[in-house]
Amino acid sequence: MRTGIMKKPSMDAVEALCMFFPVEPAFFYPRLAALKNRQSGRSPAEQVKVALRSTSIDPSVQEHVAGIIQALTAHEDLKRKRDDDDEVEEGDSKEKST
Numbered sequence: 001m002r003t004g005i006m007k008k009p010s011m012d013a014v015e016a017l018c019m020f021f022p023v024e025p026a027f028f029y030p031r032l033a034a035l036k037n038r039q040s041g042r043s044p045a046e047q048v049k050v051a052l053r054s055t056s057i058d059p060s061v062q063e064h065v066a067g068i069i070q071a072l073t074a075h076e077d078l079k080r081k082r083d084d085d086d087e088v089e090e091g092d093s094k095e096k097s098t
Helices: 011-020 030-040 044-053 059-097
Strands: none
Touching: 044 059
């Protein structure tokens, strides 16, 4: 693919290559990596603000939507942290019992 021999590989082919050679799809599609890097600098709420700017939705509604997304993101981050802490505690208790 990178040499141009395979012009338009199927998603199945890319997935198989990524599984065989443990690489991210962005290895084969550098533009994906650039897009991800550009987007990763923004919070989900900021991404929504950018997306909503092109709509005719009232700015006050846009702010409410951004606030909801911030709250949901904070909740998911907290839940993920709790789950990670639980996994660490489970690992510690298994080590103590052996």
